[in-house]
Amino acid sequence: MRRGLLSLVFLLGLSCSVFAADRPNFVWIMSEDNSVHFLKLFDPTGATAPNIEALAAEGVTFANAFSNAPVCSVARTTLITSCYAPRIGTLFHRKSFMVPMPEGVKMFPAYLHNAGYYTTNNSKEDYNAIKSKDVWDESSRKASWRNRKEGQPFFHVQTFTTTHESSLHFPESDVSNKPTKNDPDTVFVPPHHPKTETFKYTYARYHDRIQDLDKQVGKLVDDLKQDGLLDSTFIFYFGDHGGVLPRGKGYAYDTGLHVPLVIRLPEKFRDQMPEKPGSQSSSFVSFVDFGPTVLNLAGVKGSDKVDGHAFMGIGHQQLMESDESFGYADRFDEKYDMVRTLRKGKYRYVRNLQPFNFDGLMNNYRYKMAAYREWRRLYDEQKLNEVQSLFFETRPAEMLFDVEADPYETVNLAGDVAHAEILKEMRGRLDGYLSGMPDLGFFPESYLAEKAADNPVVFGKEHQREIDQLLEIANLELLPYIEAEAQLEKALASNDRWHRYWGLIACTAHGKAALPLKKKIDAIAASDSENLNRVRAAEFLAMAAGIDPVPVLKETLANAKTATEANLILNTVVLLQDSKPGYTFQIKPKDVKHVTGNRGELDRRLEYLSGKK
Structure with missing residues (x-):
């Protein structure tokens, strides 16, 4: 992490600053x-x-x-x-x-x-x-x-x-x-x-x-x-x-x-x-660094509470160089995902925290492009090779690419014994970013909107320990199921709803291997006090056990309080409809007339589900 370096940079910069x-x-x-x-x-x-x-x-x-x-x-x-x-x-x-x-x-x-x-x-x-x-x-x-x-x-x-x-x-x-x-x-x-x-x-x-x-x-x-x-x-x-x-x-x-x-x-x-x-x-620079760099070149002091550092200045300053860059991807328009990534040197490490949300999941705006539409059609017609098909299939929980040798990241080295040490290092460094911030993405967007919007930074600090625990549960995806089972079972039985939430996501990442926990997940799907946990449980049961998710998802949609919560539920609906074996939903706009808040992204999902897109 690079916060706190900026004050040093500016002290150096001010000594060489130019006249107004x-x-x-x-x-x-x-x-x-x-x-x-x-x-x-x-x-x-x-x-x-x-x-x-x-x-x-x-x-x-x-x-x-x-x-x-x-x-x-x-x-x-x-x-x-x-x-x-x-x-x-x-x-x-x-x-x-x-x-x-x-x-x-x-x-x-x-x-x-x-x-x-x-x-x-x-x-x-x-x-x-x-x-x-x-x-x-x-x-x-x-x-x-x-x-x-x-x-x-x-x-x-x-x-x-x-x-x-x-x-x-x-x-x-x-x-x-x-x-x-x-x-x-x-x-x-x-x-x-x-x-x-x-x-x-x-x-x-x-x-x-x-x-x-x-x-x-x-x-x-x-x-x-x-x-x-x-x-x-x-x-x-x-x-x-x-x-x-x-x-x-x-x-x-x-x-x-x-x-x-x-x-x-x-x-x-x-x-x-x-x-x-x-x-x-060849030094690595990221968008967090651009503002501090302009301020340093101008000889103007900024804040020492930002994440970036200056990479250029007037005068021969000793500025820190880096060989890594942190990245993130969450909701884009109506499509949900949670991906965190670290590029360090020639390697890119990608952590798919919800790997079953395949890359090609429907996003209305993306699919306005003819190339997108053709790509999906060719996949459905089984006319793509293995590399071209990956976009529409479940991803590994973690991926490692040598970007110099493989600039389009087609060969995942995460399972290669020869890269075990670099994988371990990259995993640990990325976890350091997520814990150190701390990363608010471990809470659902609808919950953040309700509880954190007034002051997200303070909320994150107050929930630092819980976020660390959620990261630990999410990382159970990276273990063989037999090694993770006891901790997954503990997460599903937790009094903390978000422990249960991430326990369910980790179970879905493990797929059929996690079926020994089916009885506990059945109970969550039927009556959990958190609406979104019922969604995640139905998601697991549909994908791992072939159990029809429609009744649970329609009920949770009826229970949704906000458009943001309803949109998150519809992400699961589209996932289960468009992935194999495919489930049939009949979701109509009247099903979510009761929700409050901005409906823009929700309406995009409804357009697609109604066949208008």
Whole structure:
């Protein structure tokens, strides 16, 4: 964990800070939904992008930059707060509730604003936390550095939506009727995707979008040059999370988290920095680090209660380098999951805490893409190979990938004896993150909305011991069943409802092996005092014992109090409907008319279950 390092960084930074009149400007250029795999600067299979490459020639290319979450609202909230989302309660996309900023922490542009910077955002925010009034001088589609006072330093964020997921929401007929600039027959299709005409076309079309984006980057840089600001402005170019092709955005693999990052060094400050134009950095940097880095470059003090640290500064500072990055994935729109991951060096460790929630579980927005729809159809028709089929099948509880040898993470090394020591180390290091925060994701979203929304950080501290216990129960998934049985039985008999909850999830992860506990789980399904435990029990009984879950799930849906709770129940409904052997549910909107709260994500599930999607 890296909290607490920032105060040291700033003490070092302040000793070399520049005078106010000589403070640098900053421009962030964010492109939506693209990972390193789509830019030739980072990956030989990517698209050429001469304007981004020109920035790299005059700056630093970061080979190991990572979003901490693979979807926009969670990633952007992490970026703006410099805090890990599972610690501060901002881990769900789209938000069902807002949370306050942690005590003693502001969104980092506020520190710049209060130090005299003109702060602007054009224009996407998409935060899951409440912002203070001093964050932006202007945040709109018209926001620009050009409205500042004469000589005032500025921080400007520009988001280009050209590469957003929606740019690939085209009809299947486009594959044969709407040519792309890049040749579909020569574009690279990675091994986890079928090399069909649809996938080749989708990749080519996205390469087109990357090149359209590059022209926008060039135009913005030209604007800075025309305004006489290029030689005093740090330009950060990066993706707001990983790539949008299937199993990219929304998934905690390198394709969802590994982002391009280039920082152009302004001529005015190059002699004062150890980094040189055209250089590359192999140090690992994450979104929690970006805010502290800007503040350090500006010579502005921020909070010491954040999770990130500065990785660049003016002057020859001794800044900490890292070789690891922590990531998380929870609810995306209406689809629930809980994945935690650690990239360290060439290895990525992935912990699927609910491994039976297969990756390809229905998410309405994802499946607007023709490639997604085709991929699932080909799986249903048994026309995929083993690697391509994994997306639609139960995952292991833990996975380990050598990303250098296997960049698309197709070979799980977790069961390889030769990697036993690295697996043990990665597992322990990840557990350290989850316990150290502590990770609020161990509680259901509906419970957090009710009990933790006023102050998630304090709630987490007050429940630190319980979260550690829940982590211990969840980790029973990693043991052979015979070694875990006694502790699973104890969890199912606990007076703590969330001990029972995670005991049930761990039993479902073990599958048929956990059938010796069926009698206890039968009792929970019939009458547990916690509605969601009845759901988890029915989930186990359906998947491991073939027992019809429909009566229990319809009853728990009728008992749900909020739309958030009902949506979590419907996640299980869709899972049991769409996985083998498949159960038939007849869920209708009238079944949840009684629930309170925002129904947006719930209605997406209802659309799908009613056959409208």
